Amino acid sequence: MPRWGMVIDLDKCFACQSCTAACRMENNTPPAGPDQTGRDRAILWNEVLAFVHGEYPKVEVLLVPRPCQQCDKPPCTYVCPVKATYKNEDGIVVVDYQRCIGCRMCAVACPYQVRYFNWYAPEWPAGMREHLNPDPEVAPRPKGVIEKCTFCIQRLRHAKEKAAAEGRPFNAADYQPACVQTCTGHARYFGDLDDPNSLVYQLSRSPRAFRLLEEMGTEPKVYYLKQG
Template structure:
């Protein structure tokens, strides 16, 4: 069985935020606008966060790109009262928007704060609706549901269909989420963690590898490689 995971090399990430933008354009997350953004309601599944420490002139800043960690023990799934959020057989944590009742338990339970609530029905000026990704999986979500990174499930589906159409076996390397494809420093790696020979698998065992809040027992499938 496949088990999708990601590795992000912080030494090669330059905080360019291409992942943030690529994710939005691929997954049709709505523009929040100034007022909503000021309230912290911007929906960016893949934000890049700065942590500035120290005092002038000895300043140390850590830059952390933050997708959903797709935990093996996801606290969001545990708290969802209606089983709207779930982990599929390949380890990807998803939301069934039709089941979601908008209680936001999961947004509180998620230690990584990567679950986003639609406070309003998504809005675009008419002209801008033209560029929305027509893939059915990413049709704009309605008001009142929670959404999050899906490792671009639509891309996985299309990659499988393509393999089928070409009459070959689907290979884990056929599929790349949008953020990985666009990463300007090539800091992101994606693949099957169950395959010991995959690049992600090897990198996840690197001495530089760590996971966020590992002590919480969530077992994230997103690994980071330390800087320096």
């Protein structure tokens, strides 16, 4: 069973936000509009975070693209009262939108704030609504539930189905999330962290590799390569 993980090279990333846009199109997250975005309510499964250090004129900005960290020890799943969020058999943390009661305890427990709440029923402008991803697995979520990045889990299913249809064994290279596929600078790598021959395995062991809030022991499966 592959242990799906991601490596993001911060040296290659130039914060173009195409990962954010690709994620939005793939996963049908609703546009929030300037008012709600200003109130920190935009739903962005992938976000490019700006860490600002120091004061003018000695300012340093570190831009970090942040999908769900897909922790091996996810604090969010420990606190869910109804098992609406859980690590599935592929090791990916997902949300059952039909079961979630909207208590937001997972969102409070997550140290990375990757969990987004539907404050209102999602809405799309008419033109955008026609172009929603038709996959039922990413059908628009109702109001009052939590949603988050799933490493585009619907693509994993598609890849497995495709391999089965073509009568060949499923290969880890068949599957990659939308953000990885679209990344302009090829800064994102995706694959099996347990396969010593995979690129992500080797990169995750690079001396440049680090993880966010590593000291918390959540064991994220998203690695970053330090900016040089």
